[in-house]
Amino acid sequence: MSYLAEYIWIDGTKPTAKLRSKTKVLADGAKPGTWGFDGSSTSQAEGHASDRVLKPVASYPDPIRGGDNVLVLCEVFNIDDTPHESNTRALLRPVAEQFAGQEPIFGIEQEYTFFQGARPLGFPENGFPAPQGGYYCGVGADEIFGREIVEKHLENCLKAGLNICGINAEVMPGQWEFQVGPVGPLEVSDELWVARWLLYRTAEDFGVSATLDPKPAQGDWNGAGAHTNFSTKAMREEGGYQAIVTACEALGAEGKPEEHIRQYGAGVETRLTGAHETAPWNEYSYGVSDRGASVRIPWQVEVEKKGYLEDRRPNANVDPYVVTRLLVDTCCAALDKAGEA
Known part of the structure; x- marks a missing residue:
């Protein structure tokens, strides 16, 4: 057989x-x-x-x-x-091995947009839909488009054994998100690529295409990102907040914002404008509960003094092997140097 x-x-x-x-x-x-x-x-x-x-x-x-x-x-x-x-995976392998002792893990939030023909799914043939506001995590046929595909994609990912941990409708009609993780850098990257393949293949059966374009609709519409949540063992342990701050500072050190941003996906400047819950692509900042910062420290992390950080800069079309390599290399090296690993 x-x-x-x-x-x-x-x-x-x-x-x-x-x-x-x-x-x-x-x-x-x-x-x-x-x-x-x-x-x-x-x-x-x-x-x-x-x-x-x-x-x-x-x-x-x-x-x-x-x-x-x-x-x-x-x-x-x-x-x-x-x-x-x-082969960007080959570049990640030695970095992941070098810092394996710090036990870095990731959760990546993959945003994407369905298209039917030349228009996002849910956009009328002539004109535009109502302004964004009710679509995010919405319900009802007047605000949600493509749920049948999304549910089937989730089912397929779970059957494939992927560590997919959630889905939600996003801010623009036809725009959705799924999350993969929390697992190590190689695992999360492998599974995100497979989940993307399953997304395209699942949507194909419905006559719909899915795009990772970072700005799928011009105008007053949110772009599509791949917010990357990252932590090490030191960050997750009691008193790990200082390690999180050290990592945030390292991401803003001289030359680092430019090094990261130019590898965070093509067209990043079209999405990171300072509007629509983004920081400007050419400025670096971090803050607690700040979705307008380059890197966000969730509020509960500040309260518990341990946890993770969220790099909000990567585009939906980012290569996960690249973003995980950059974050591990920059943050783990800084923690080693500071003696906080």
Whole structure:
């Protein structure tokens, strides 16, 4: 008896990578192994030397096909067994290993927007819907669009064994969010990419597309982000508030805001304007319960003097391997230096 393995990988499209996948039929008992693909069709090679290699790194039950079928997340390698330049997971691996003793964990809030044709789902053919205000966590057919797809996506993620921990309608019609975590940097990044693949694949069955565009509708509408919640063991322990402040200060140290922001997703300046619950992209700030700051310390964290921070700057289209690497590298190094790890 054979089963199907859907090989999923991140391509080399710039400035924002896309997901690709293809199916392999495997004999019962056989494990998904390395496989090849045409890199010239995914912006990862040129036609005269187009072979690229897929190496499985994680496997999940396939909730769409069911049965013994699986989703196989892969890293992309060159034929000389070096990571391809588009393989950002390979850059995260040594950083995650270096600071594993600090036990960093993440929860990422993935916002996205459904489109039907050229307009966000719920936008009328002519003109615009009522101003934002009632759509966030709303209920009713006059304010909520796409719930059937969202519920099916949640079901698929849970069947795949992903650590998805919530969903909600967002501020604009057709805009939603799901959250993945709290788990380690590699796990949260792997699962977010798979959850994105499942989002696109689920919406496909409804004739709807999903986009991670950071500003899907121009005008007085919120953009779409991937707020990234981060903590270390020291932050979570009693008295961990000082470690949180140290991390926030490190994120604002000379050169760090620029280093992070330029890797937080294409088009970040269209979303981080200082309006719509954002800080300006070229200014850094942190504060308690402040959704207009670059980094927010939740109110309960200040009360309990331990917990986590929320980096509100990453775009919906950010590469999770990149944002987790940057946060671990910047914050954990600062905690080590301060003797607070």
